[in-house]
Each structure stands twice: as structure tokens, then as C-alpha cells.
Amino acid sequence: MTSHDPTPPPRPRRHDIDLPDLNGRRALVTGGNSGLGFETAARLSAAGAHVTITARSPEKGQEALARLRERLAAASDARGADARGDRAGGEVHLASLDLANLSSVARLADDVISSGHPLDLLFNNAGVMAVPRRTLTDDGFELQFGTNHLGHFALTGRLMPALLAADEPRVVTMSSIVHWIGRLDFEDLQRERRYNAWTAYGQSKLANLMFAKELGRRSRELGWEITSLAAHPGFSRTNLQSSGPNLGRAKPRPGSQRAISFPGLSQSAAEGALPELFAATTPHALNGDYYGPSGFLELTGTPGFAHFAKRAEKESAARHLWSRSEELTGVSFPTD
Template structure:
């Protein structure tokens, strides 16, 4: 039987933090969790837009427990402030969903390429800072959203600013590989913890989200047209991360994606991880490099 959002159990008494919850997969994820009684913290860069979304969710689901926490994943100060506010209460599940794609080359204040900074490094810092709040939950879980494109990615940890030849697709794919490697390394490190956090991964397949409209020029036009014609809906694309966030008994390191051909569409199921994502040496190096960059 295909897994759908209708199979999500009662989430009353559980607190979820969802990054990038104002649109696309994050919005669908927040909506479904709130509809089932979860307390949902919308961790978003644009607080005003977040409040609009929170009001929308409350109208759709009277009594929904939704709040906004501002966090800019490109700003360590913002991440620290948000984590201090969020961490005042236990957190059951952190959904590292937010992301950017297909942007031109730029380097952040930390000296890293923008995709790597927003998609991986910001979530790395947020996860570390929220770990104490997660450990106060009886069954803490971190869901990191990657992409099937991580299989095409290459991580050069000696050149996080991408001084070599740059393409948006290559940088995005590398950042999604970083997401996958981080999630597996987190699962590996939590094995020895007395209060382990379960780290799992999800990918949405090929989904028609606002990311499809971010490209510029001919590439952007092609992305938007292909998204409308061939991609599955955000409602379907969000199912793997909803499964990863709510399915009881999911093992650490599990990877959830669509069950259709090539993993591009369909209903959520456990799927195999790439060898690069499972590489323990790459996991160790990424973790240590990330700690150096965020000062952790």
C-alpha cells in the first residue's frame, strides 16, 4: 500500500522545526505536521512571510500550534540567535529542508561558495546548536533533505570557495552531496551517544517547487518549463521527508525517496545511498572542515 500523508499518526505533544517552511516542500511539510497536532516552528529567513504562512495554516487548521522563528542560514549570528530561542523548549524533530539552487557564483563572509553555505553549512551549525534541545526529547530525530543529484556531486574541501571552474549545477550537486555525507556522519557519531539523535535522509525526486524558477536566462526558462511539464507536485515531493520525520522505528542512516523509476517521482520508500555519501573518510573530513568554518 502506497504511503501518503493520510498515514501520518497523531503528532500531538511533539515539536518540529522546519527550515525553509514558507514555500514548496517546507510549506507542505509544515502544513501536514500542523494538521496532525504537531507544534511546528517555521524557521525562515523572512519573518513577515513566515507570519503570513503561520496565519494561513491556522485558518486552514483551527487550533494549529504554529510559530515563526527567524533564521538566515547564511548568517551564523542569526543561526545562534534562533537556536537560543528555539532551544528553550525540547525539540523532537529538526527538518533541514531549506535550500537554494542554480545561483551565480558568490562567496559568503565565511569564505565559502553560496550553495555550500546555505544548503549544508547553515544546517550543520543549526543542528549542532539544537542538539541539547533535541536530546531532551524521548526520541529525537534530524531529517536532512538532499537530492538525487548528490550522486553527481563532487566535494573539494580544500576549495570551498570554488575558485575552479564554476557552474551552478555542479555547485548545487556538491552541496547536496554535503547534505548526504553530513547526515550519514551524524548517524555514525550518534551511535556512541548515551542519548542518541536519529539522523535520517530524504530526497523529493524531481518536484515542481519554487527552486525551479530560480535559474536565469535560457537555463531558467528550460527549468521552469520542464518543472511544469514533468515534475511531480510539492505535495508528492514532500512525502519522503514527512515519512522520514514521522514514521516510527526508522533506523539511523535510513534514506527515503520516491519509489518510481530512477527515483524521480512516486511514493516514499527506503532507497540505497551512494557510495560517496557512505564514505567514512569523507564524512570525517567534511565534519572537521565544517567545524573549522563555523568555529565549532
């Protein structure tokens, strides 16, 4: 007897994309135990990919793994006589990762490298949002900058051998429309002088976007043949949206649930995952491209090119961010 999945089946998506056959491709999705990462992993595995999701909590990770495997089995059953053929090669696995702990990042990367398998797709998806009070990672960094940017910077750098061993590898880093309010204060990246939950989040998401673009530039210059892309989910109904701003609060902020359920201005996690899936699979992607929903204010809609703040493509600032990130994490990328 199979275990019962307590979550209701996904509702039909208003917007969708077709994924190519991903048989034989290996993907790593950070934060794949919930929200956008969960939906991304579900679609990738249904398309035939071997997917590893990461989670901080072993219990939540195992629960997500069971649900993903049930979704994969259901997708395989539903495919039946699909004229495009059977995509039976999909698999889902779980790995432990705490992006707020650089030792955890190193352990996961070592495990991936020691497996001997190339890594075709890396989704820098996990994150924390709008933490009300200034909080530090295990390594002493401001939590949002340390988790969202530095953790993924270190992970990508440590995974370079596996990425370089793949054919046409891609790295997709999740940013946000909130990057528009972000400013990189190189004199106070850890927000010690003045902390505001949303400006700190905006800084981390601007850093994500600048990292994706700089990784693409370096790939072109150094011949890595890695396609580095960025995406944002619009305004999607995930536990990040509903719980992030309430971390450390005895009671949720009034209106936090109403805001994300307002008709027409938000979309499901499954729809929010489409831009990163599109970035990972469209044959037309170029290094540094940025994708998001194409609807009103980029809150909802089918994936398309997203707008970004001019400072996000300032190369001098991106190079400075890169060097500071290497100093802070102790992780260096190849130089040839």
C-alpha cells in the same frame, strides 16, 4: 472575519501517507514559508505537532504563517468525527532565520534553547539551488555549500541541547538526486578555482547526505539516541526548482517552467514533502536511512528507500567533512 487565503486549495495527492498522532511533539522546519517546508509544516501541525517554521523574509514568513493557520483551522474543522480522535493540539509559529548568516543561526538556536522546550523533530529543509554565478554568504562561504550544508550543520550542532532533551528525537536533512553529480573537493570547498552552478549544488547535496549519515553514526557511538535520516523530494514543483537556476538572470532560462510541469515526471510540493515526513514518523527508521520517491528514476512516487552514490557513505570522507565543517562554522558537537 478571517483573512482570505489567495492560494487555491491543495489538489488531491496521487501519493500520500498517514501520519501518526503528533500531539505534544515539537518540530522546527527550516524554509517552512514555501514549497516542501510549507507542506511539511502543514501536515505536521494537522497531525497535532507544535511547529515552528523559519523564513529569511519577515513579510513572506508572516504570509506563510497566516496560510498555515488557515490550513490548520480547515483541517480541524474537516476532522470532525474522525474515528482516530481529534488532533487539536497543532500549532504553528514563525522564527527568523538566514542560513547564509551564522550569527542568525546562533540567534535562532539560542531562542530555542532558552525556551526550555525539547525539540523532537528538526527538518533541515531550506536551501538554494543552482545559483548561476558564484555568490558568497555573509560569512564568506560559497552560497550553496554555505547555506545548504554549513548553515544546517551549525544549526543542528547548536540545537543539540534541545534535541538531547527530547524523547526519541529525529533530525531529517534534505538531500537531492543531484547529489549523484556531487564531488567534495576538500582543496576547494568554496569553488574559488572553478564554479559551475550544478556541480556546486551537487556538492552541497552530497554534503547534506554525508552529514546525515555521519550524524547517525556518531549518535550510535556516543549514545545520543538521536535518529538522523536523509530524504529527497524527487522532481517536485517548487519555487526552488523554478527560480533557483534563474537567480541573477534578467529573464528566466527558456524551458525552466516547462520542465517542471511535464506530466508524469514531476510531482507537487505536497507529494515532494512526503519522503521527509515519512522519515520523521516511520517507526522502522534506522540511523542513516535515506528516503525518496519510489517511482521511475525516483522522480515521483510513494516514499521508500532511496539509492545513493557509494561515496556518500565513505566514512573517512564524512569524518573529514565533519571536522572541516566544525572549523569553518566554529560549532562543535558534544563528544560524550
